[in-house]
Amino acid sequence: MNKKFDFEQVGKKTPYITPNHFCEETQKEVLKRTYDVKRKKRLMMLLFTGLAMTAFLSGLLFVPSFYENPTKGGVPNEGFTVDGKGNDVSDKWIKELSDEELEELVNFSNNDIFLN
């Protein structure tokens, strides 16, 4: 049994081995989980912004004409339907969003000077 021990016998060596290409793989994985996610989020934000702007402009164009031109002569106005198919589609779209995406959307609408 070794009764004397000097730290110099060990130095800074450890028995732990690092697999080959570990550093490169870790970097790739981290960048995938950070920058790629950030890029996707930015793209989604742009998409949502576009959609929100389109919806807003559509509202500006069609809502006043709906109030100004009520149905005449029994002809139904089909340009604006509150409970129509469009709502189901948007409901479905909202259901499919993740909590994170919903939160972003809410944050976006809260900060939007046109919506507020």
Place this chain on the structure above:
Amino acid sequence: MVNEDKIREVYASNREKGFKMLMDSFQEAIYNYIRRLVVSHEDAKDILQEVFIRVFKHMDRFRNESSLSTWIYTIATNESLRYLSTLDHKRHVLPEEVQDELIDKLRASDYIDYENDLLVRFQEAIIRLPEKQRIVFNLRYYDDLSYEEISKILNVKVETLKVNYHYAKEKVKEYIINS
């Protein structure tokens, strides 16, 4: 020697490039530090990724009050301790049992060199230290951090750290001699 000013400078002009530079500079040392605390390569790999994701998320909010190195070591320490606490809290086991589990991993895991028995026993001795002493020992002995830096990382007084390191060294020595 890591040039932290250079990393900050590059990060300010190109974030992705700066972040890569930061990883290049710290990845190996931080992995080795985590590995010595959690033993298994797989666990160390997962924790390392979490550390850098946290660094990435909070980089903009990081103030230059402390060094990048101290900050990253703090995150690595917290993440490793969080992992170790899941080992005992989930199963309500004692810290000694967690140490047993880490030693079991040390004796039978991938990516460990069993050729040099002294190196393995040296790691066993470190694992047997109380948690705080183990961290202080690792940061001081292997990572060459000053007591002032360790003090910032662990939020513990320099004098306390010196005592902890002294006892840790004595215990490691005793373990090696008696094992």
